[in-house]
Amino acid sequence: xxxxxxxxxxxxxxxxxxxxxxxxxxxxxxxxxxxxxxxxxxxxxxxxxxxxxxxxxxxxxxxxxxxxxxxxxxxxxxxxxxxxxxxxxxxxxxxxxxxxxxxxxxxxxxxxxxxxxxxxxxxxxxxxxxxxxxxxxxxxxxxxxxxxxxxxxxxxxxxxxxxxxxxxxxxxxxxxxxxxxxxxxxxxxxxxxxxxxxxxxxxxxxxxxxxxxxxxxxxxxxxxxxxxxxxxxxxxxxxxxxxxxxxxxxxxxxxxxxxxxxxxxxxxxxxxxxxxxxxxxxxxxxxxxxxxxxxxxxxxxxxxxxxxxxxxxxxxxxxxxxxxxxxxxxxxxxxxxxxxxxxxxxxxxxxxxxxx
Numbered sequence: 001x002x003x004x005x006x007x008x009x010x011x012x013x014x015x016x017x018x019x020x021x022x023x024x025x026x027x028x029x030x031x032x033x034x035x036x037x038x039x040x041x042x043x044x045x046x047x048x049x050x051x052x053x054x055x056x057x058x059x060x061x062x063x064x065x066x067x068x069x070x071x072x073x074x075x076x077x078x079x080x081x082x083x084x085x086x087x088x089x090x091x092x093x094x095x096x097x098x099x100x101x102x103x104x105x106x107x108x109x110x111x112x113x114x115x116x117x118x119x120x121x122x123x124x125x126x127x128x129x130x131x132x133x134x135x136x137x138x139x140x141x142x143x144x145x146x147x148x149x150x151x152x153x154x155x156x157x158x159x160x161x162x163x164x165x166x167x168x169x170x171x172x173x174x175x176x177x178x179x180x181x182x183x184x185x186x187x188x189x190x191x192x193x194x195x196x197x198x199x200x201x202x203x204x205x206x207x208x209x210x211x212x213x214x215x216x217x218x219x220x221x222x223x224x225x226x227x228x229x230x231x232x233x234x235x236x237x238x239x240x241x242x243x244x245x246x247x248x249x250x251x252x253x254x255x256x257x258x259x260x261x262x263x264x265x266x267x268x269x270x271x272x273x274x275x276x277x278x279x280x281x282x283x284x285x286x287x288x289x290x291x292x293x294x295x296x297x298x299x300x301x302x303x304x305x306x307x308x309x310x311x312x313x314x315x316x317x318x319x320x321x322x323x324x325x326x327x328x329x330x331x332x333x334x335x336x337x338x339x340x341x342x343x344x345x346x347x348x349x350x351x352x353x354x355x356x
Contacts, residue, residue, distance in 0.1 A: 006236060008253075009235070009236050009248070010236075011253040012248045012251050012253045013201045013202045013240075013248070014253065014256060014301035014302065015251070015253035015254055015256065015301070016201045016244070016247070016248065016251060016253075017199075017200060017201045017202075017301065018256060018258075018301055020198065020199050020200075020201060021035070021059060021199060021267075021268065022035055022056075022059040022060070023058060023059060023258065023260070024254075024256075026058075026059060026060055026061035027059055027060050027061060028061055028062075029062065029067065032056070032059070032060050032062075032064060032067070033091075035056060035059060035199070036054075036056060036068075036091070037091055037094065037195070038195040038196070038198060038199045039056065039195075039199055039267040040088070040089075040090045040091070040094065040098070041080070041082045041083060041086075041088025041089060041090050041098070042054030042055075042056070042068070042077075042088060042089045042090070043086075043087070043088055043089070043265040044265065045057070045263050045265065046263040046264040046265040046266075047263075047264075047311050047316075048313075048316075049263075049265075051164075052065060053065050053066075053068035053069045053071075053072055053077070053089070054068055054077070054088075054089045055068065056267065057260075057262065057263065057266060057342070058260050068089070069161075072089070072159070072160050072161065073160050073161060075092060075160060076091065076092055077089045077090070077091060077092070078090060078091075078092050078095060078156075078174075079156075079157055079158075079159045080095070080098065080102075080150065080153075080156075081102070081147065081150050081151045082098055082101070082102045083102070083211065083212050083213035083214075084213035085147070085151055086213070092175075095175055095178050096178045096179060096180065096182055096183060097183060097188050097191060097192070098188075099153045099178065099180045100180070100182070100183035100184065100185055100187070100188035101185060101188045101189060101192065101212070101214070102151070103151070103152060103153045103180060104148075104151045104152055105152055106148070106149070106152045106154070110145070112137065112141055112142075112145045113145045113148060113149055115135055115137075116131060116135070116137075116142060116145050116146065116149070117149055117154060117155065117170075119131060119134055119135065120155055120168055120169065120170055121170050124167070124168060124169050124170055124173070125158065125167030125168055125169045126167065126168055127165050127166060127167055127168065128142055128143065128146070128168075129165075131146075131168075146168060153171050153180055154170070154171055155168050155169065155170060155171055156168070156169045156170075156171050156173075156174040156175070158174065185218070186218075186221070186222055186225070189214065189218065189219065189222040190222045190225060190226055190231075192212070193208060193219070193222055193223065193226065193232075194226070194231065194232075194241065196208055196211070196212075196271075197232065197239065197240055197241050197244070198241060198244070199267070200271065201240055201244060201248075202235070202236065202238045202239065202240045203238055203239060203240075203271070204237070204238045204239065205219045205220050205223060206274055207271045207272060207274075208223075208271075209274075210270065210271055210272065210273045210274040211267070211270045211271040211273075223239055226239075227239070230242055233245045256300045256301040257300060258298070258299070258300060258301070259297065259298070259299050259300075259331065259334045259335050259337075259338040260297070260298040260299075260338060261295040261296070261297055261298075261307055261338045261339050261341070261342045261343075262295060262296050262297075262298050263295055263342065264293070264294075264295070264296070266296075268298065268303075269296055269303075272303065276293075276296055276303055276306075279303070280293070280296075280305060280306050280322055280324065283305070283306075283322035283323075283324065284306065284308045284320065284322045287308070287319075287320060287353075289309075289319045289320070290308075290309055290310040290317060290319055291308040291309065291319060291320065292308060292309065292310060292311065293306040293307070293308055294306070294307045294308060294309050294310075294311065294316050294318070295307040295339070295342060297321070297323060297335060297338070299323075299325065299331065299335070304323055304324055304325050305321065305322050305323030305324060305325070305328075305335075306321075306322055307320075307321050307339050307343075307348060308320050308321075308322060309348075315343065315344060315346055316343065318339065318343060318346060318347070318348040318349060319348065319349055319350065320348060320349065320350040320351070320352075320353065321335060321336070321339060321348050321350070321351045321352065322352060323335065323352065328352060332351055335351070336348065336351065336356070
């Protein structure tokens with residue numbers, strides 16, 4: 001890449017990232033499908049999205065929750081336990097890829113795990129209540145056993161709608177096309193990091209660890225191989241696709257003006273969670289009222305603050321908005337409107353400590 005100042009590079013990366021994330025121009029269904037694939041595993045809105053399909057907030061030119069509801073119904077989107085054992089949704093054709101990344105094999109099953117697995121093999125699909133009736137086990141015994149079998153990719157929880165009565169299948173019955181041994185974890189990680197890099201434009205290993213919940217040592221090894229192969233280039237303290245280094249040579253960054261309040265399952269938040277958990281604490285940690293971060297403010301292509309308060313089943317307590325912008329007073333109306341947009345039209349009680 002030709003010589004350029006760090007600020008020029010940052011501006012170019014921010015601009016291209018906004019385009020790649022479809023925050024500059026919303027995605028149609030084809031663009032969205034590719035974006036979703038590259039930002040998997042998808043999750044629903046943090047805290048208030050229970051039972052809802054996953055969403056990529058602010059990025060679609062259509063109702064992507066309804067779009068993903070249809071994809072769940074026809075099993076185009078499938079559920080699993082992936083990053084850190086957390087639930088997420090991936091496209092069906094990538095199940096082998098994510099099995100290679102996250103499968104935790106069971107060398108030896110416990111008595112309860114074996115009983116449940118053999119029952120599902122013989123009589124499945126079965127829901128938890130049916131397993132309870134067949135075995136006499138308690139739900140608190142059945143559920144962790146199912147979750148561990150799920151992480152071993154031995155069973156599959158068929159959540160194709162928002163209902164709670166979900167059948168559990170033997171994994172091979174639902175995915176006969178998947179060869180769980182086809183890819184090594186290293187090769188799967190190298191594939192997924194290229195997608196991650198494309199959508200971030202520039203990333204570091206800590207970001208990938210934050211999102212994928214894979215040990216940083218493994219990520220660094222995969223990144224080193226990609227760099228040695230010429231796929232990634234080390235630039236400005238991070239990595240980007242070598243092809244993107246060429247793209248940025250002639251890229252002209254446009255001024256960015258935006259305010260988004262991202263929930264805590266958002267792709268950009270999750271990729272930077274390790275930083276954001278601490279970055280704005282000095283602005284809210286000493287407040288006398290409840291001040292848990294509810295949403296994070298993404299302003300002009302960067303994170304600059306948070307909405308703080310208290311999570312509830314129903315409207316949150318929006319106690320304050322904190323921001324580190326020098327001109328926060330000038331942006332106050334924009335920020336409050338962004339907060340309203342994701343909180344059912346409700347405004348926060350305060351802005352930078354002052355009542356509204």
